[in-house]
Amino acid sequence: MKIRSPYHLPEHKEEQLKRAKRLEWVSVGLMLSTTLIMGLTMGSSQAMYTAWVEDCLSLIPPISFLVAMHFCRRPPNERFPYGYRRSVTIAFLCAALALASFGALLLFNSARALITEEHPTIGMVSLFGYNIWLGWLMIAALAYSAVPPAVLGRMKLPLAEDLHEKVLRTDALMNKADWLTAVAGIMGILGIAAGFWWADAAAAGIISIDVLMDGLKGLKRSVADLMDERPTTVQRDRPDPLFEKLREKIESLDWVYEVEVRLREEGDVFAGEIYVVPKDETDLLEKLHRAAKMANSLHWRIYDVVVIPVQNLLEAHEQNRG
């Protein structure tokens, strides 16, 4: 079995990845603190409960990122000749699945609370000898819970785009949107203070829809990745220009008559096949070898591209159909 050679990130990317990992550790720590604070003030508010669950769930993407990073560094071996780079996408799939199912569950809970006309009771607590309405404490906890994710999200986003880490990027976007959760929760509690019993369940409903949408988006993305979708930019809005660049570079070689490229993304790196129609067959082995070297060193994201000589490109298509 020909085992792939291990992948190495260039120096400056390695630095960025280290930074990203540090940020994810910080994320885990800060999110744990918010879940603790929210858990203490939760009471019987549906909105607080939903926001708290969302905070717990937002631990999953960074944890799965860190776990996957640990695995994907492993060099390919006999058992996994293609290496472990897919582990990141798999981790992302699991996280997205967890989010989607919890989002649905929470939405169901909120709907039930609305239908059964549950009136949430929020009483008083004594803090340092003062009687305080628990609702004010809840609002304070929600306000606090909005700050760390918003800040972290902002820091993670440019890193994710530089590293082409889609998982990290989705995590960063989720973090940035957490302020919406806090606002919804606060509106819910204020609604209850004003006497609108349904405000709490309505806010919980909004938050759970947010979680569900995050989960579904994540599912779409990770499934597409696992299905070897054509490489796209990290924002997923158009095909990655690196694809064209590679094709042009090979085409510009003087011994190449025609070329076709097929690529897939494995996490943040490209792998694939280049079908070349040579003008003649002299020194073919040498030319192919040099072409492969050039292709693989073109960009840090190109990992394992093989160059395949064919007689004509039509035959290349037929080869695959057969």
Add this chain to the structure above:
Amino acid sequence: MRVGVVDNRPWAMRTDNDARGVEPTLVRQFAEELNARPTWIWGNEHQLMSALELFELDLVIGGIVNSSPWSSKVAFTRPYIVSRKLIGFPSSIPPPPKIEGLRVAVRLGDPAAAHLKGKGAAASRVEDLFNGTTSPVAALEWELELHGFVSPGIELHREEQVMAVPPGENRWLSRLDEFLQAHKASVKQLIMEEMQDNEDP
């Protein structure tokens, strides 16, 4: 103010269609602060709590405890006092160093018998607890105090006393809660007075 009352000595007792006891006294004071007049509606806990849940009553009293399963359906105030069931010894007998194997008198039907067993003591179930007995008894701490029994503080069980209001009525709950917390100190006195009155024929 529609107040549901459960007849439950010493918390609330029915006398000639009026309510007396620790909690009705507190509620009357509270009502005065609000310029309201309490109307007493008698019933058992289940009936009254069901009515409360559906907003047919404004308040339910009568020795409601925090551990009651109704806490998820209606709103409870914070506890305003804790009632403890203790082992008391007649002042003539010095309390032994430990209670393992001790025979303690318990009212027939009192769950304290099971708590005693859990602590290694034996229960003798009697109908009348303080009938000139010389054995240790298991009873509420104010009962023990009233009859001059001494308690070294061996606690068998504790319950937190609360009052109940309809679910989600947060401002109402807060108002009542504040009142109760402010009057916490006078509750013990009220209990002792009530128990005293009941002992005298």
